Structures are given as C-alpha cells and as structure tokens.
Amino acid sequence: MLVRRKHALRRAKEEGDLTPDGARRHEALGRVMAALATEAEFIESCRDLTWWRGSDDSWHLEWRDGPFASEVAVLLAERLAVPGDVTPAGPGSEMSAVLDVMGVRFELHAIDPMGTARVRAKPGFWRLAEALDTTRRTNARHPWEELLGG
Structure with missing residues (x-):
C-alpha cells in the first residue's frame, strides 16, 4: 500500500537571529531585562511590562504606572555600567527615552x-525594604512578622 505524507510548509528562519548581530541583539535584551529584574521596586510598581523587537532591529520596552522612562534610562545606565556599553541615544522624558546598549537601540x-x-509615597504600596526592616519599633506587628506568621 502506497502512503503519501503531507509535508507542512516550513517557515523560513529569520536570518537575523542566526548571525552574530542577532546574538548581540538578544544578549543586550538579556542584560537589560536582568538589570530590571534586580530592581524589586521597579518590578512591583509596574503593570503590563512588555517588550518586542522593532522593525529596525531595536527593542521596545513598555509598561504602565511605575517610574518615568527617563528614570529607567538612568537606572539602566547605572546597572550596566560597562564603559561604552550604554549611551543615551536621545533626550529622555517622562513618557519615553532611548538608549543604546551594546550597539542595540532600546x-x-x-x-x-x-x-x-x-x-x-503611594499609600498601600507594599515595599520589600519595609517588610524586611527590623529596626523600626512600632506597637503594630511588622510586615515581616505577618509574612512569617509571628
């Protein structure tokens, strides 16, 4: 019995990801995301953090609430403080900022x-630093005591 197999059309691989430039682009994204992940205050204060690759091989990061874009640009410049790796690519504002990380535009x-x-200063905003501060003396239970059930 003759059996014919249907072959699915294969998607063409993106050539840009297989080149050294593609690897550098993804390494830059990894470094930026790792730097942001170390900032608990940034992660806790932002909603809907998303990122995507632009048509010009740049990366776009977008979030709701949280810090100004210029503050995040300064934070990334401090955290990725390897000389020549991070440079501002334009003036930053509250809503947008542009950085050049390892030759990749963000x-x-x-x-x-x-x-x-x-x-x-936002009331009700639970901060990790406050939860772990054992030096404050209050009559109420400490946040860390509530976390640990003590």
Missing part, C-alpha cells in the same frame, strides 16, 4: 507613569 515607553518619588 526605546523605553512609560504609559501613565507616576515617577519613583510618587511610587514610594
């Missing part, structure tokens, strides 16, 4: 940002 977009100062 466009930062903040939607309805509050700014770092307002995030820290």
Whole structure:
C-alpha cells in the first residue's frame, strides 16, 4: 500500500537571529531585562511590562504606572555600567527615552507613569525594604512578622 505524507510548509528562519548581530541583539535584551529584574521596586510598581523587537532591529520596552522612562534610562545606565556599553541615544522624558546598549537601540515607553518619588509615597504600596526592616519599633506587628506568621 502506497502512503503519501503531507509535508507542512516550513517557515523560513529569520536570518537575523542566526548571525552574530542577532546574538548581540538578544544578549543586550538579556542584560537589560536582568538589570530590571534586580530592581524589586521597579518590578512591583509596574503593570503590563512588555517588550518586542522593532522593525529596525531595536527593542521596545513598555509598561504602565511605575517610574518615568527617563528614570529607567538612568537606572539602566547605572546597572550596566560597562564603559561604552550604554549611551543615551536621545533626550529622555517622562513618557519615553532611548538608549543604546551594546550597539542595540532600546526605546523605553512609560504609559501613565507616576515617577519613583510618587511610587514610594503611594499609600498601600507594599515595599520589600519595609517588610524586611527590623529596626523600626512600632506597637503594630511588622510586615515581616505577618509574612512569617509571628
């Protein structure tokens, strides 16, 4: 009995990802995301953090609430402080900023940002630093005591 197999059309691989430039582009994204992941305050204050690759091989990062885009640009410049790896590619504002990380352009977009100062002052915002602060003396239970059930 003759059996014919149907072959699915194969998608063409993106050539840009198989080149050294593609590897550098993804390494730059990894470094930026790792730097942001170390900032608990940034992660806790942002909603809907998304990223995508632009048509010109740049990366776009976008979030709601949280810090201003210019504050995130300064934060990334401090965290990725290898000389020549991070340079501002344009003026930053509250809503957008542009960075050049390892020769890869990053466009930062903040939607309805509050700014770092307002995030820290926001009532009800649970901060990890407050939860772990054992030096405060209050009559109420410490946040870390509530976490540990003590």
